[in-house]
Amino acid sequence: MSHHPAYATSPDINMTELFIAKWAILGCGWISNHFVNDLRLSPSSRGITGVSHAIVAVGARSLANAEDFISRSCPRGGAAQEAGLVNCTPKAYGSYQEAMNDPNVSVIYIGTINTSHFDLAHFALEHGKNCLVEKPACLNSAEWTMLSRLAKEKELFLMEGVWTRFNPVLLAVEEAVHRGDIGDIRCLYSDYAMDVFGKQPDTSRFLSAELAGGALLDIGPYPMVWALTMLYRHPLNQITQPGVIGTTMLLHTTGVDLATSITMTFERLKAVAFCTVNLLSATNKAQHTRIVGSKGEIIVQGYTSRPRSYLVRKLIDATQEGGDFHPDEVFDMPFGGYGLHYEADAVAECLKFGLKESPRMLHAETLMTMQIYDEARRKGRYILPSGLEKVSLGE
Ligand SMILES: NC(=O)C1=CN([C@@H]2O[C@H](COP(=O)(O)OP(=O)(O)OC[C@H]3O[C@@H](n4cnc5c(N)ncnc54)[C@H](OP(=O)(O)O)[C@@H]3O)[C@@H](O)[C@H]2O)C=CC1
């Protein structure tokens, strides 16, 4: 388990005591199913001994749905229940609010569609519950500012679930890049694409404006996370916001974006990030993210959101223009489960040590990302249907 220096601010905490996060799961769809499957994996199988997970409540829009989800996906609960450490099974609720109000719940996982994130997170915080909300955290930066303020006021934990930040490959690549293994960083290219256009109906959550769909809000967080962790968080960047941000957007007839690009400059590094997302094609899994430095490059493979391998390609002579490379060094980092457990562990560790924000996924970085999305949508004329945004920009 990693120990962020901020943990040292809680001297009363017994570092060796087991902490069990008691989750309420909201929404019984695709991602919630993956999330609970990962909560069921024994933390010790990934070297985690200080925290574990219980699933104590599941909320859906109908009780039958919640009951069915529990019997299909987590009849005994999470790893802590399967290990006999918590003596209850998940309770089904026919509304999200009832699940959040279950007195045994310590943290809420919001796995519902984009348009409900703000209201549910607001309700959770208002009712004294810590909260992990799926990406995108909400629909605009004004909504996020309100949630972040509320969490601070109430002294509760709040995090946007950009799970890639906790993925072992991203962590290893970040360490290599920040250590200077490929020299000074020059360019980062990161892409996420899904070929849903023409294959999914326009009413799907990917393509419907009423459900706040589109490439930017759905998969935009992933290329951004590579850019922000490698460049914005680079020690030499000294947490300086991108200087120039350029965006391009292609709209669908439904009003959502089919493709968006975001270019960001990092003057202190003399580096640039090119982030692209689209719903027109599939990602190149041999190379979704390429980080080019003065001495070589790193190529990340698989899914942009959940990679399991990367390769390092070093220049033989870094002084030569267009030089040749040494043979690739390949790093395979297989792991059990889908990979959401790394994020869940990080949340549990924060709760254990009294942190209200994860040092790896700060409120300020969600805010900066949401502000970039706001501007991309404004310039690209992606206007959300009236009433979806619960807090208007400028309020
Ligand atoms: N971290 C990750 O890798 C991923 C994150 N996500 C994020 O998770 C969220 C959910 O995505 P996903 O699980 O794929 O979505 P689903 O389409 O599976 O829907 C999730 C849940 O949202 C509720 N819901 C669905 N349609 C509607 C609707 N029309 N009106 C109101 N509620 C509805 C339902 O809850 P109920 O069961 O109560 O009826 C449903 O189970 C999104 O915000 C997405 O961005 C998605 C995929 C991957």
Ligand SMILES: O=C1OC[C@@H](O)[C@H](O)[C@H]1O
């Ligand atoms: O977060 C996500 O990652 C995987 C995609 O399939 C999904 O649409 C998106 O929400």
